[in-house]
Amino acid sequence: MKLSALLGGLTIFPTPQSVPKFPALGPTATRSVRTNNMLINPPGHPPTPHINAVTTSSFNISDVQAEVLIVDAAGFKRQMNMVIPTISTVDIMLDTSTQPTATFNMALSQSGLDKLGIHDNLNDTIFSGGQFADAPNLAELTDTWVSQFKGTSIHGVYITASDASDSLMQQNSAVQTVLGTTISVVYSIQGQARPGDQAGHEHFGFLDGISQPTIEGFGTPLPGQAVVPAGTLLLGREQDLMTRPSWATDSSFVAFRQLKQLVPEFNTFANDHPASISGMSQAQAAELTQARMMGRWKSGAPVDLAPLFDDPALGADPMRNNNFNFSHPGFNLSSNQVHCPFSAHIRKNVPRTDLNPIDVGHHILRSGIPYGPEVTEVEQQSGQTMLERGLLFLAVQSNIGAGFQFLQKLWINNPDFVGPKSVKPGLDPIMGQISGSARFTIGLDPMDPEGNTTLPMQFVISRGGEYFLMPSLTALRHIINS
Numbered sequence: 001m002k003l004s005a006l007l008g009g010l011t012i013f014p015t016p017q018s019v020p021k022f023p024a025l026g027p028t029a030t031r032s033v034r035t036n037n038m039l040i041n042p043p044g045h046p047p048t049p050h051i052n053a054v055t056t057s058s059f060n061i062s063d064v065q066a067e068v069l070i071v072d073a074a075g076f077k078r079q080m081n082m083v084i085p086t087i088s089t090v091d092i093m094l095d096t097s098t099q100p101t102a103t104f105n106m107a108l109s110q111s112g113l114d115k116l117g118i119h120d121n122l123n124d125t126i127f128s129g130g131q132f133a134d135a136p137n138l139a140e141l142t143d144t145w146v147s148q149f150k151g152t153s154i155h156g157v158y159i160t161a162s163d164a165s166d167s168l169m170q171q172n173s174a175v176q177t178v179l180g181t182t183i184s185v186v187y188s189i190q191g192q193a194r195p196g197d198q199a200g201h202e203h204f205g206f207l208d209g210i211s212q213p214t215i216e217g218f219g220t221p222l223p224g225q226a227v228v229p230a231g232t233l234l235l236g237r238e239q240d241l242m243t244r245p246s247w248a249t250d251s252s253f254v255a256f257r258q259l260k261q262l263v264p265e266f267n268t269f270a271n272d273h274p275a276s277i278s279g280m281s282q283a284q285a286a287e288l289t290q291a292r293m294m295g296r297w298k299s300g301a302p303v304d305l306a307p308l309f310d311d312p313a314l315g316a317d318p319m320r321n322n323n324f325n326f327s328h329p330g331f332n333l334s335s336n337q338v339h340c341p342f343s344a345h346i347r348k349n350v351p352r353t354d355l356n357p358i359d360v361g362h363h364i365l366r367s368g369i370p371y372g373p374e375v376t377e378v379e380q381q382s383g384q385t386m387l388e389r390g391l392l393f394l395a396v397q398s399n400i401g402a403g404f405q406f407l408q409k410l411w412i413n414n415p416d417f418v419g420p421k422s423v424k425p426g427l428d429p430i431m432g433q434i435s436g437s438a439r440f441t442i443g444l445d446p447m448d449p450e451g452n453t454t455l456p457m458q459f460v461i462s463r464g465g466e467y468f469l470m471p472s473l474t475a476l477r478h479i480i481n482s
């Protein structure tokens with residue numbers, strides 16, 4: 001199967017050749033051959049060209065995500081028809097010479113599909129109910145949500161992205177010119193890769209975008225990489241167990257979340273709870289605590305392979321940095337947390353050999369980009385967040401109840417998971433939440449791995465989000481021509 005067919009629903013890009021059809025795009029956008037790669041590819045990420053490179057945080061350095069209300073359905077359809085010929089698929093992004101100067105994606109919520117007169121049952125009740133209605137299942141209080149996410153009034157989201165700010169501005173004005181008054185932007189937020197050697201790292205400092213599933217039959221998996229049937233990510237493909245309208249084949253459901261991160265508070269917590277390894281400096285011991293909360297060092301090196309000290313060369317090596325499974329000869333998998341705590345973020349989300357047989361049904365493809373400014377000197381000194389920053393998080397799957405919602409509800413927020421173990425794991429210390437109640441986790445200190453720690457606050461606060469259908473090109477044509 002062609003890559004573009006496989007991923008048709010995940011990424012849609014205007015090709016450089018056809019970009020002039022966006023009227024407002026300037027000369028840089030018409031450049032037909034790029035000389036620099038639009039995708040940033042920090043050490044530790046899967047090498048490009050690779051499926052993951054276009055679906056992870058390495059995707060671009062800057063983007064704008066605009067939540068929209070469709071005001072004029074007929075006009076929107078007519079104008080989107082002008083955009084369709086400029087849209088191309090993900091394989092365009094794998095070759096520097098065919099990459100556009102700026103990209104454009106569009107995804108639609110259930111209320112957006114309704115507004116456009118698409119009433120076919122997509123067979124995902126979590127998608128059709130919307131994320132606001134799902135908040136109790138995520139154990140989430142919505143008082144911290146951005147007001148526009150409360151309800152079902154967001155019809156769609158468009159995402160424009162580029163590695164150059166002038167191209168991004170041109171692309172945005174082009175979209176506004178083409179879609180004009182057929183839509184109204186009700187909320188928008190800009191993502192931005194962090195500066196210098198922090199590119200590819202999110203605001204806590206961790207390298208993100210290392211571990212992603214790959215699709216069965218699509219090339220050779222990297223060592224340790226999970227292999228999933230196409231239907232785990234794409235509607236209507238092998239092992240997508242639900243019945244879908246045929247036009248929706250190769251589309252995906254996307255869970256978008258705006259996740260605020262309290263970085264100074266996260267650092268203060270680690271400084272107050274340093275691992276008790278003799279001979280370590282306070283800074284090293286605090287760094288170890290954070291690494292055990294994540295299951296990886298900030299360099300990306302997994303604690304399962306580098307349990308006491310960071311190993312940046314390991315973190316930067318995609319042939320080794322995902323090649324672990326939490327089991328070690330001579331150690332009991334049910335009680336060993338010397339290497340990695342049961343509650344670590346990556347172990348809660350992808351338990352590898354903790355589950356037997358190894359799970360293949362709950363994988364998501366993640367795409368995240370940081371938003372907000374760098375931590376200021378004043379915030380660092382005071383230990384208090386004063387400016388909002390965080391992660392714009394996208395989870396891609398064919399079934400939200402088996403993907404994003406399952407992970408958040410049944411693994412991340414579940415103190416008994418993963419079990420049975422010698423001790424109750426507690427919550428994922430990064431993402432676990434129980435409607436504002438006190439949270440506990442275990443295993444932060446390798447010298448007291450069964451020790452229980454109460455977390456003083458959530459270091460990640462949900463600002464809400466929405467569930468969208470990311471249509472394949474065929475699906476998008478169907479939607480706007482129905």
Ligand code: N7H
Binds near residue numbers: 260431
């Ligand atoms: Fe997580 N982070 O950037 O610090 N995540 N995540 N995540 N996460 C992972 O493997 C992070 C969130 C998963 O295969 C890494 O790319 C942050 C949610 C899954 O071993 C890092 C937030 C959900 C994996 C982070 C956040 C997930 C994973 C390790 C919130 C799902 C793969 C680097 C602000 C509901 C695990 C890597 C595997 C890994 C970060 C949220 C899921 C560094 C800051 C909400 C499946």
